[in-house]
Amino acid sequence: MTTILVTGGTGTLGRLVTERLRADGAEVRVLSRHARPYAVDLREGTGLASAVAGVDTVVHCASSPRGGDEQAARNLIAAAREAGVRHLVYISIVGVDRVPFPYYRAKLAVERLVEESGLGWTLLRTTQFHDLVLRVLQASAKLPVMLLPAGVADQPIEVAEVAERLAGLAVGAPAGRVADMGGPEVRTFPELARAFLRASDRHRRLLNVPLAGSAYRAFRAGGHLTPERAVGTVTFERFLAERFPG
Template sequence: MAKPILVTGGTGDLGREVVRLLLDDGVAVRVMSRRPRPPEVSHEWARCDLRTGEGLAEAVDGVSAIVHCASTLGRGDEQVTRNLVEAARRAGSPHLVYISIVGIDVIRFFYYDEKLASEKVIEESGLPWTVLRATQFHELVARASAVQRWLPVTFMPSGFRFQPVSTGDVAARLVALACGEPSGRVPDLGGPEVRTARDLARAYQRSVGRRKPIVPLWLPGKASRAFRAGGNLTPGNATGVGTFEEFLETRV
């Protein structure tokens, strides 16, 4: 029997898509989650807490690769990744594939700092590894407008541009990487278009049948300067195909 691929964060937006694509390809999958296994799920399930390590040894046992999609959103990613790496080493050194973010080495922001530190942990782990950096997901960009739906205006950061990418495009790349040989740091993955924050907010409003003023909000600090300089963009790697409007048509 083929060894399964473990997907951490397998119940999140990206993790669910990775799991779906792997199953569609006939690949054995084990989902890692803090949640109990739903009754409708037939594939392997590992209930685990990456922070405490509870259930971690069992989760990584006998897997061929790990697609690390779990995140604490900057509240301990480095330690969580270190826990995973140490358990993976004891389990026989499976291929570790990590999803990271474009620009974390030039944008000084607490969440990005945690992701960059996690990359270093993986690179120095002694495990066979692959790291993919992607731009912001469509879901995140849409959420920035959605959370302001009850306000009379929508605030968007002045001078910011984004290159939103489909979770499906990112998941497909992760699946290909996990089923291939360890490749180290691979080319970044960006969405097909670089758009201003204002333009994306207007597209969201159109999709939900609203129209209200979009107010530019000047954000101070080094991180904001790096965003305005395009540190979060990778126009030379605009290999994602799903557009923001296509996402809005199907998800909003």
């Protein structure tokens, strides 16, 4: 039986990847900072060797916008090489090579580490999950006026669809960088905000706020979008209907 290790296996994506792999009959180890028996902080690496021992494939979902992704990847790759792991699958973000946003730069650096790891590897980039867009809008809605980045659109995708794709890649052969996955629609932030307000039965004024900097300019230019790969099927409204029933 194939043994697969999922880093970040209790997170938004990793949890669904784990469920899908187990449903398909794989033996899955869940690695996170608090999930026993494989409670490992990848940035420190303590306990990582035992977690990867006997593993065929690693699906690397663990990530943090607070930093540390590059060191975590170095530790994981070193342990995977030592353990003879044959396949490393990494989830990244559309536009990491076009948008000079600090978190994107870190994800791009990890991509390069994966590509140069000497392991068999597969890399999938997707657009932002519905869940993240919802969190951003919920935070903005705490104010009487929702402040939105002027001129920026997004292409949110359903995390369950990404999990299905990632699980399929994990049980296959190393494939290098595969085709990007984008959500079904490119939507402006005012459109997304109005959909959220309707679904959550709230009323807020919207205010488009121009921002500064090269990252903002790249977001305005659509560097994080992939309209030619709009393969997702779940719209933001459908996602919201499940989150705010009735």
